[in-house]
Structure formats: C-alpha cells, structure tokens
Amino acid sequence: MQMPKPLAAHRVDPLIVEAWVTGWALSRRTAAPTLLSIGFRVDVGLPQQNARYVLPEFEPEVVTELTSRIDAPWTFIKVCAEPRTVAEVLPKTWTVQAPVFMMTAALADNERSQGERILPKGYAARVFDEGPIIRVQVKDAAGDIAASGQCALFGESCIFDQIITHESHRRRGLGSAIMKLLSGEAVARGKKQGVLVATADGLALYSSMGWTVHSPVTSAVIIPAEESAAGQ
Structure with a gap:
C-alpha cells in the first residue's frame, strides 16, 4: 500500500490534536486528558496501556527528557511526526509501533x-x-x-x-x-469536522471517502522485557 507523503512543511493544528485526545478519552471512557506544557497525558489504567502522552509537536529535547524519566511498562507516547524522526531520539527501552495517521474531513x-x-x-x-x-x-x-x-x-x-x-x-x-x-x-x-487516527490498513478506506492526512503519528511504548522476549 502506498503511504502518504510526509507533511514536513505542515504545522499540526493543536486544536485538532486536542479534539482527538479528548474524543478518544470519551470514547474509551477513561479519565479526561490532563493538559501539560508539552501536550496531553491520559491515565488509561489498562493492563497493557497504563498511560499515554500525546505530543502535538516533535521537539527532540522534549521527547528525550520525557522518555528518560519514564520507566513504567505499557506507557505510551504518541508524537505527531514521522517514525524515523522520533526513533532517533528514543532510549533503547522504547519500542516504536506500526505507523498511524491523524486524518480529518468536513462533515x-x-x-x-x-x-x-x-x-x-x-x-x-x-x-x-x-x-x-x-x-x-x-x-x-x-x-x-x-x-x-x-x-x-x-x-x-x-x-x-x-x-x-x-x-x-x-x-x-x-x-x-x-x-x-x-x-x-x-x-x-x-x-462540522471529523477527526480520527487510522492504521495503514484503514488509510485507503478513509482516503476514498474524502478524508485527508493531517499528520503522521508515531507511537512508542515500554514493553516489559519478559513479554518482549516471549514475542520473539
């Protein structure tokens, strides 16, 4: 499947990110997002998703500082940026997941x-x-x-x-x-506006319906060593 071209020159709209984070929390019936200076934190509280941080912008020093002080398993960070860009600054304890795409459409x-x-x-x-x-x-x-x-x-x-x-x-x-x-x-x-985050498989469906990619989203997580080894 052909991936969308990187949106390097495009600035992510923080209001769209806020809508997605808040809507996701409502949909999953978790605690409401906490607004941070760098983005948002959602306390999910599930066995394989303890919490998630969502960063509307990729700032290397911010990602480096945030990930260096997190050691709780199943903590996620989601950054509106290309995977290869984020991966370069992640500690080895973090695993980058398959790429996803934030998309929008007028209703x-x-x-x-x-x-x-x-x-x-x-x-x-x-x-x-x-x-x-x-x-x-x-x-x-x-x-x-x-x-x-x-x-x-x-x-x-x-x-x-x-x-x-x-x-x-x-x-x-x-x-x-x-x-x-x-x-x-x-x-x-x-x-008036639709927002979603699509997997690579869902990208074609939503694109055919008139949705456009607003930003790639890179998701990374700390997976417990014993579970990581079991999956190899």
Whole structure:
C-alpha cells in the first residue's frame, strides 16, 4: 500500500490534536486528558496501556527528557511526526509501533441518508445515543453483529473510534456505511469536522471517502522485557 507523503512543511493544528485526545478519552471512557506544557497525558489504567502522552509537536529535547524519566511498562507516547524522526531520539527501552495517521474531513449534511442507502441488503443498522458518544451497530439477517463503530462529540468535532467489521463481512461496504451514519448523527448535533487516527490498513478506506492526512503519528511504548522476549 502506498503511504502518504510526509507533511514536513505542515504545522499540526493543536486544536485538532486536542479534539482527538479528548474524543478518544470519551470514547474509551477513561479519565479526561490532563493538559501539560508539552501536550496531553491520559491515565488509561489498562493492563497493557497504563498511560499515554500525546505530543502535538516533535521537539527532540522534549521527547528525550520525557522518555528518560519514564520507566513504567505499557506507557505510551504518541508524537505527531514521522517514525524515523522520533526513533532517533528514543532510549533503547522504547519500542516504536506500526505507523498511524491523524486524518480529518468536513462533515456533510446528507451523510446519514447515504449510509442508509449503501447498507447492503440483508443488513440492518441501529444507532445508540449515549450523550457525548454515538454508537452504530450493524447486524446481519441472522441477528449477529457484523460491524460496529462509535464516535465522541467535542466542540465542533466528531472523533471516530473503533470502526470494526468482522472478517466474514468485510468488503461489503459496512465500514463506509457506519462512517456515514455516524457522520449524519454528528451533523444533526451541530458538528462540522471529523477527526480520527487510522492504521495503514484503514488509510485507503478513509482516503476514498474524502478524508485527508493531517499528520503522521508515531507511537512508542515500554514493553516489559519478559513479554518482549516471549514475542520473539
């Protein structure tokens, strides 16, 4: 898959980063992000994700100082920069993960109707309104969950998260339908901008729907030595 070109001359918008961090925390029902002078910290509290730091800008001395004083396993840092750039200043105890991409899109008024129209025959969608979170669940004719997704609402933004299509139901447009249904619900609530972070696999889907890459995001983590060795 062809990766997007680096956005070296592009300055990351801190408000977009804030929207993503806040929306992610809402979606995952974690503690609200703590604003730091260098970015944000989210205390996640999961066995394999203790906490995450999100840095809107790559400043070598900041990354070096931050990582040098962190030794807790399963602590993540996420920097809006290319992996090779960040990797150069990381201590050996940190592992760089697969690249991901922060993406944005303007939300259109007619997306809900489009989502309903492109939903394949034999599938039905249900929308759950949970205050700042909207969930969509798609079931097949047998009543089994085929795909799901959700978004969190923050300011004028809608932050998409956990868009999942089960393997036996892929390549049928369910992911696109969920995205459009969620977008329509967000627009109805006055939201104008979509924000998400995509894996390399999701990049093609979202690009085909008009989303653009705002910034590459490099994720690095401290993995316990015993678990790292077990995976080799």
